[in-house]
Amino acid sequence: MKVSRKIVKIENHHTYLDIETDAGKYRLILLNDDIVRIRCTFAAEFKPEASYALVLTAWQDHMDELLQGERKRVEAIAVAYQDCDTYILWAAKKLNIKIHKNPFAIEISDKNGNILHSDLQEKASVQDDLGRIYHYSCMDDDDYFYGFGEKAGVLNKKKRRMRMHNVDTLGYDSELTDPLYKHIPFYIKLNSKNNIASGLFYNNSYDSVFDMGCERSGYWNTYSYFCADGGELDVFFICGPKIKDVIKNYTDLTGKTILPAKYSLGYMGSTMYYTELDVSADKAILQFLDKCKEEEIPCDGFFLSSGYTAGADGKRYVFNWNYDRFTNPQGFVEEMKEKGAALAPNIKPGMLTTHPLYKEFAAAGAYIKDDSDEKPQTDRYWGGQASFVDFTNPKGRELWKKHLQEAIVSLGITSIWNDNNEYEMNDLASICHYEGLKENVSALRPLMPNLMAFMAKETVLETYPNIRPYIVSRAGFAGIQRYAQTWAGDNNTSWKSLKFNIPVILGMGLSGVANQGCDIGGFFGPAPEPELFVRWIQNGIFQPRFSIHSCNTDNTVTEPWMFPSYTKYIKAAIQLRYRLVPYLYSLLVEAATEGSPIxxxxxxxxxxxxxxxxxxxxxxxxxxxxxxxxxxxxxxxxxxxxxxxxxxxxxxxxxxxxxxxxxxxxxxxxxxxxxxRSGAIIPMSEELTNIHKAVGETLHLLVEVSSEAEFSLYEDDGITNHYKHGDYLKTKVNINKSNGTKITFTPEGSFLTPVKVVQLDLICHDIAPIQIRLQDRKLSMFLNQREWQASTAGWYYDMEQKTAKIKYSNINATYTIHADFAVKDLISV
The missing domain is CATH 2.60.40.1180 (Golgi alpha-mannosidase II)
Structure with a gap:
């Protein structure tokens, strides 16, 4: 066992600090004012810089060329250190980094003396005899821990021990099962005493464990620890003080959420049942869309389960269309588009040894190899023995891209559903290409789904350069948000899943993955009972990914109208979802620019x-x-x-x-x-029935004006990449209380909005306005609601709702609504 106990040498290299201890070497880099990198190796030298996860660096990295379209290189901040006898002080703009000499430990505090992170002295960093690395951190009774990616149970993970390991957890218990599908070694610590948040990201993709105070020893102060099965200790400390700040800074480091096509916010139909029909699965899906229209349930797409790839032996063969079930895939895709629905086919990275394309991929060296680096490694998969495409190998990526383009994307499909991509491989000594560096799969397994999603995005963009890809992935590592929407896998159909999938999703949002959800109605188990189904829909409409998806174990299929006497509740909820699309789309853009959860x-x-x-x-x-x-x-x-x-x-x-x-x-x-919430600004559409085809000419804004607030309403064409060149409209809506009540609309961008009419609902709880002005023009006040509804401009006070309803023609320029709440003295008149 190797334990860093004392410093033996220090070298200042201007933009980084090298420290040698009696066991390990450390390199400290101040990436910017908010992020400190602490890198440790117990080997003779650091490994070459080679990260798929980072998009913000201050050093040359082996992946720079591959990630050149998304990586930003900055100059690390130079900090001179002070030797203070028993410790070294690295004093930065926001932080003081104290490095204790003997016993060795690193302590980070803010300029007010609040300790934000402290290594456990005498046990800060350890490598055991099996090559596992440990990082021990001091804990406080007032600490709360959030994030950790996709984890079951309640939001606060204090007193939890969690394993980081991608696994296919069919029918999991959303309160207790661990691990799940994602591997995101990042968490936020909030100290409730000083109310300061900070974060730690471990840039290590080996299987690992977080122990947040489960383990206890009377010889040490209370501690938490991170343990990885191999690799280096590469930890990024991330500043707050707000949780919002930590997430913004973390997503600066690992990437913001990709902005997909707008229709991804619509209801996406799905079920395994249809694609398992012996024939005419395509007709069943088209009939599903017709039934949605008949029931007045909006729908914008369909996730196509893998039954469409079934071979004559019934096994799944990716890129292989089953023509009994889908007689004309090209025509089917076109019919879907005519009905206002996108198709997102399921694809899997494991290729059975009986796959028609198996030999082609093997001959190209496109699979992960066995421990001799000679033959494709095979392992257990859905349907039998399979080999897994090596997405760290340019040959694997290019061949995958070729067949994805030919079989799927060339048909006009720009939505890809990556599934069963956890890379559950038992021989961890299998060899990955790793861009020529060669590495065991144990070091790279959770990164494969990220690279698979990266390839899906690239394939769509190379085929249709101006169309926004919509990629969905079940598994992933830190940074998966750069490429894909995710969902919480094959949940169990139960009231518990409905409840505990909420903190699973919230934890992902606190881990940088803003665009995700779960299978609504439950995936695995018998059909949900009517009440559970209604409640799940009512919850699911607020998830960024809204899809009813099932593989029921009682020979049924979960559909919105499955319980006719309850369909009215389902319809009302889904229609509410569509009313909120302008708000949700603006939040999705905020996630793409700021990293904020939805x-x-x-x-x-x-x-x-x-x-x-x-x-x-x-x-x-x-x-x-x-x-x-x-x-x-x-x-x-x-x-x-x-x-x-x-x-x-x-x-x-x-x-x-x-x-x-x-x-x-x-x-x-x-x-x-x-x-x-007071100060709320919520844009809505009352007309939206299909995001692909419907044009909302009336913008409905719900505004509460008791406090100052700001919101950015975002619009663009929802499908192309024109927005990257300024063809968008971002309207900043401000509530100002400094001189009366004013709501100011400030547009930015060149997109021509289809909105012709604005309806502004002003919640005025204490007093009705006496006058409403649009700029300097007084708007007519109506006492009769029907007359107001028939008018083109004016306002009406709804006494029951205590809301002033204001209507006017949209203005494509900066303008202000003035609401006068002075009391009119009717007696003295």
Whole structure:
């Protein structure tokens, strides 16, 4: 065992600091004012820099050419160190980095003296006799831990031990199963005493474990640790002080969420049932779309399960169309488009040894090799023995791209569903090409799904350079958000899954993956009972990925209309989803630029309210809407905690509540408890029935004006890459209270919006406006609601909703709405 106990040598190289201890070598780099890299090896020298995960670097990296379109190179910040006898001080702009000499340990604090991270002295970094590396960190009783990627259970992971390992967890328990499909070794620590958040990202893709205080020894202070099966200790400390800051900085490091086509926010149909029909699976899917239209349920696409690739032996062969089930794939894709639906076919990276293309890939050296680096490694897979495409090999990538283009993308398909891509390989000594560096698969396994998604994106863009790819991936490592939307795999059909999939999704959002969701209605198990199905739809409409997907074990198929007497609730919920698309799309753009989650735990928005430190099931949709779904069978009431620091308004009645209290509301089967935050700005569309084809000419804005706020409403054509060249419209909406109540609209960009009419709903709880002006023009006030509805401009006060409803023709320039709330003295007149 090797333990770094004391410093024996220090070298300052201007933009980095090298430290040699009696066991390991360390290199400290201040990447920018918010990110400190601490790299450690117990070998004689550091390995070559070669990371697929990082998009922000300050050094030459072996992957620079491959990732040149997304990687940013910066100059590391030069910091002179001070020798303070027992420790070395590296004083940066925001941080003080104290490196203790003997016993060796690194401590990071802010300029106010708050300790943000501290190694466990005498046990900071360790390599055991099996080659595993450990990093021990001091813990405080007031620490809370969030993130860790896709993890079951409640949001706060304190007192948890979690394994990082991609695995196909069919029918998992969303409260207890560990691990799941994703491997994201990143977490956020929030100290509730000083209210400061910070993050640690371990750039190591070996299987690993996080122990967040489960292990205890009386010889040491309370600690957590990270343990990886191999590689180097390459840890990035990331500043806050807000959780929002940590996530922004982390996604600067590993990448922002890719902006997919807008239709990805629509309802995406899916089921394994249709593609397992002996014949005419294509007709079943087209009939599904017709039924959606008949039931007035919007639908924008269909995830095509892998049954479309079934060979004569019934096994899945990627890139192989089954012509009994799909007689004319090209014509089928075109019919889907005519009906306003995109097709996202399922593809898998494991190729059975009986696959018609197996020998071609083997001859090209495109598979991961056995431990002799000579033959393709085979392993257990769905259907039998298979070899796995090596996406770290240019030959594997190019051959995959060739067949993906020929079999799928050339048909006009720009949506790709990457599935069964966990790379569950038992012989971890198998060899990957690794861009010529050669490395065991144990070091690279979770990176394969990232590179698979990267190839899907590249294939679509090379074929259709101006079309935005929509890629979905089940597995992934840190940075998967750069290429794909994800989902939480093959969940179990149960009330528990409905409930605990929420913190699974929220944890992913806190791990940089803003665009994700779960299979609505449950994937594995019998068909959901009607009440569970309704409640799951009512929750699923707020997830960025909204898809009802099933592989029911009772010979049924989960469809929106499966329980006719309940269809009205399903339809109402999905139609609400489509009303919120302008808001959701703006949030998706925020994720793509800032890294912000779309579904946000309450602690993300209300870090000052310690009552939400462990809230796992209620969440914010963006910054303006609190969602408190019904998650328990037979519920008649729902208790909701409304965070302090805001006032809250019931979505339906506009009843006002003070923050910082628990309320109880009555609920029915049609209820979705939703609360509008003071200062909310929520853009909606009342006309949207299909994102592909419908044009929303009326923009409906719901605004609460009791506090100052800002929101950026984003529009573009939703499908092309023109937005990258300025063809977008970002309208900044500001509520200003400095001199009366003003709502200012400031547009940026060249996109010509289809919006012709704006309807502005102003929640005015205490007093109705006396006058509404558009710029300097007084708008007509109507006492009769029908007259207002028939008018082209004016306003009306809805007494029951305590809302001023304002209507006017859209203005493609900066303008302001003035609301005058002075009290009119009718007596003295």
């Amino acid at each position: 579904m946000r735990p309450l602690i993300y928005e209300f870090q000052d309210d310690h009552n939400v430190l462990e809230e796992s099931f209620d969440f914010m949709l963006g910054s303006s809407l609190l969602i408190a779904n019904i998650l328990d069978k037979g519920a008649k009431t729902r208790q909701v905690y409304l965070p302090a620091g805001a006032e809250w308004f019931d979505w339906y009645t506009k009843k006002r509540y003070e923050g910082g209290q628990i309320i109880e509301v009555e609920v029915s089967l049609g209820s979705i408890p939703m609360f509008i």
